[in-house]
Amino acid sequence: MMDAFTRREGELYCEDVPVSELVARWGTPAYVYSRTALRTRLQDLSDAFGSHPHLIAYSVKANGNLAVLRTLADMGAGADIVSGGELYRARLAGIPAQRILFSGVGKTLPELAAALREGIYAFNVESEGELRSLSELAQAMGKTAPIAFRINPNIDTPTPHAYTRTGHAATKFGVPIHDAMRLYRIASELPGIAVRGIDMHLGSQILAIEPYHVALEQALEMVARLKEEGHELEFLDLGGGLGISYSGGEGIPADLLADSIVPSLRETGLRLILEPGRYIVGHAGILLTRVLYVKEGGGKRFVVTDAGMNDLLRPSHYAGYHAVEPILSRDREHARVDVVGPICETGDFLALDREIERVEPGELLAVMTAGAYGFSMSSTYNQRPRPVEILVDGDRAELVRRRETIQDLVAAELDLTPEEKQLGAHKGIL
Ligand code: LLP
Secondary structure (H helix, E strand, O other): OOOOEEEEOOEEEEOOEEHHHHHHHHOOOEEEEEHHHHHHHHHHHHHHOOOOOEEEEEEHHHOOOHHHHHHHHHOOOEEEEOOHHHHHHHHHOOOOHHHEEEOOOOOOHHHHHHHHHHOOOEEEEOOHHHHHHHHHHHHHHOOOEEEEEEEEOOOOOOOOOHHHEOOOOOOOOOEEHHHHHHHHHHHHHOOOEEEEEEEOOOEOOEOOOHHHHHHHHHHHHHHHHHHHOOOOOOEEEOOOOEOOOOOOOOOOOHHHHHHHHHHHHHHHOOEEEEOOOHHHHHHHEEEEEEEEEEEEEOOEEEEEEOOOOOOOOHHHHHOOOOOEEEOEOOOOOEEEEEEEOOOOOOOOEEEEEEEEEOOOOOOEEEEOOOOOOOHHHOOOOOOOOOOEEEEEEOOEEEEEEOOOOHHHHHOOOOOOOHHHHHHHHHOOOO
């Protein structure tokens, strides 16, 4: 696997740029993405599926930065979206509507209407109610909505955390597999609806091939039954969820996954859709943060950083592991520490009970493998402006999202006077 983040004499680089230079220009906390890594991951995945007709509909929720989306759009990626906001971003970044699929259990009428107006490739419908709303809306707009049902296959997929399992019956996702035939019959008779495909999504951070294989078998069985009833399908969407390694390994082997899917799919002639998010962007990004203080208490050593759970929620929310390393690695003692943020919550940490180099206040740390569900899940909790985002390509670096200001954080609540806009600056707050 191509690694975008390497060390030269102990110093961390993103491609050909020392990350310390990025901090000197744009400060911390900062997300840094490698354009080459984004491209390589997308290309490798696409190559694995070879000549079988397929569309990689990148899951925008993993990282919706416009520069990231543009990079993928330029290579022919589509988008898996779950909101009107993601539709807007995807279209702004130049992803053609015909490469967009819309998933999600709670699509609103304005969101459905926007997607109909754009002319997206398919709606992955998750309930009978949604199907009927879409039919009425499409009729009123004089459009036809291409659809697939998202089938809940009732597979209990092993993922590292219960919150990222979506494929078993007791989650809110999709329609029950035993009800799917009835729904397809209804759909084929409703005005404004065109049945096009079948969709499944099993969960996120799946490292085994087996669940995809089981899901495929189920899907193909259903495709055969649908065909018997006269439904002509065009695509099979197997969702996202392809897992990566957070500790330096390889993650799910895409070529083996392809080998286990493509032969039986080929017989059906169906186009394959995949909706990977993490697989494409996870390895392509890191979060840079500065150590503010180091303190001891209760038998512990705390490294307090200027990034917290509002910047990277995964450690706190999913007990997600991210390697934490000083950007200048030296030959020195190690210490067992909790790396914690400035947020007023005990759950605010980036790493717990972790043995790392004995770092000092002022040093810079990199939180690795943070390209997916990093910035996209960040918030302004505790009134903290969100991090900058930087994109590196070879020896060039570009700011692709400026730092939010404290004025940005109040802008939607007030019509600020010019004096108030200056207030933060005048009071010396920033
Ligand atoms: N398609 C659908 C319908 C999804 O719900 C998701 C993710 C994906 C595709 C993309 O999954 P991926 O390939 O990235 O695993 N915030 C969590 C992950 C939540 C995933 C939600 N749905 C995390 O940080 O681990």
